[in-house]
Amino acid sequence: MANNELSFVHRFEPSTVPNLAPLLLLHGTGGDENDLLGLGRMVAPGAALLSPRGKVLEGGMPRFFRRLAEGVFDEDDVRARVDELADFIAEARAAYGLPAPVALGFSNGANIAAAMLLRRPEALAGAVLLRAMVPFKVPPKADASGRRVLLLSGSADPIVPADNAARLAAQLSEAGAEVTHRVLPVGHGLSQADVNLARQWLGEAGVIAA
Ligand code: MLT
Numbered sequence: 001m002a003n004n005e006l007s008f009v010h011r012f013e014p015s016t017v018p019n020l021a022p023l024l025l026l027h028g029t030g031g032d033e034n035d036l037l038g039l040g041r042m043v044a045p046g047a048a049l050l051s052p053r054g055k056v057l058e059g060g061m062p063r064f065f066r067r068l069a070e071g072v073f074d075e076d077d078v079r080a081r082v083d084e085l086a087d088f089i090a091e092a093r094a095a096y097g098l099p100a101p102v103a104l105g106f107s108n109g110a111n112i113a114a115a116m117l118l119r120r121p122e123a124l125a126g127a128v129l130l131r132a133m134v135p136f137k138v139p140p141k142a143d144a145s146g147r148r149v150l151l152l153s154g155s156a157d158p159i160v161p162a163d164n165a166a167r168l169a170a171q172l173s174e175a176g177a178e179v180t181h182r183v184l185p186v187g188h189g190l191s192q193a194d195v196n197l198a199r200q201w202l203g204e205a206g207v208i209a210a
Contacts, residue, residue, distance in 0.1 A: 002033055005095075006091050006092055006095060007084070007087065007088045007091055008052035008055065009033060009052070010050065011049070011051045012048070012049065012050050013037065013049040014048050014096070015048040016046045017045070017047070020044065020047040020048070021047065021100070021101060022047060022048035022050055022098045022099070023044050023047050023048070023049050023102055023103075023104050024051075024101035024103045024105075024124070025037065025039070025040050025051035025052075025105075026054075026064060026105035026112060027051075027053070027054065027062070027106060027108075028107030028109055029058065029062075029063050029107060030061035030062065030063075031109070032053045032062055033052060036104065036106065036109075039106075040104060042195055042199065043195060043198040044102075044104075044199070044202050048096070048098060050096070050098070052085070052088060054108070054112075056081070063108050064081055064085065064109060064112035065078045065081040065111075065112055066078075066081075071159060075136055078112070078115050078135055078136065079115075082115045082120055085112060085123075086116060086120040086123040089101065089123045099125065100122075100123065101125060102124065102126045102127060103116070103124050103127040104128045104130075104198070105127065105129055105130065105132070106190065107130070110129040110132035111132055111133060111135050113127045113129055113132070114129055114132045114134075114135050114168055114172070115136065117142075117144050117147060117149065117175065118136060118140055118142055118171065118172070119136075121144035121147055121175070121177075126147050126148040126149060127147070128149075128150045128201065129168075130152050130190060131152070131154060131159070131160055131188050132153075132160070132168055133164045133165065133168060134167050135168075139171045143176050144175040144176045144177040145175075145176030147176075147177040147178070148180075149172050149177045149178065149180070150182075150197070150198065150201045151165065151169050151182070152182050152197060152198070153183045153184070154183070154184055154185075154187050154188060154189075155183050155184065155186070156185070156186060157186075157187050165183070166181070169181040180201065184197075
């Protein structure tokens, strides 16, 4: 059941396996806190799952920040929403006794996770970004060193141009993150290859808490 007690409506599933970093699940436009629970269980079996619902509504569809048009973001709102979500992460860590989470975000959820890595990197231990794009025209100066990031893009994605995804990978690397960028022969939607690669990468690199 959704929990309304913290600053975001969210779902939380405790871990069933010790020493795994929790996953912060960030849904796409029109999704909610239930959307990515199944994906989270598939890619990180036994990890705690923290899944907030985006607070911005676009025609009734939840999102994590405002946009002016598809792919054109209200960057003031992106900054404010990153801070608000980082505060929620701190709140949830205290409430549930969690280490810093690894974000698993899709589309708009991947975009806010990318923005968080560039503005509030301390909030995350790392991230799996599924179909993310550049959130800031000029990235803020932040130190994301120590953060591992898996960026999975689609070569036929009509929403995220290939050069945009490559620019995001470069910006994250410049901020110090250790970025693995794979371009899959798919569109904006998720594929089995995303699930397999995310699971493998999290097993190798991402979820074991220090
Ligand atoms: C966004 O607005 O974050 C991107 O255009 C992805 C989307 O939500 O469609």
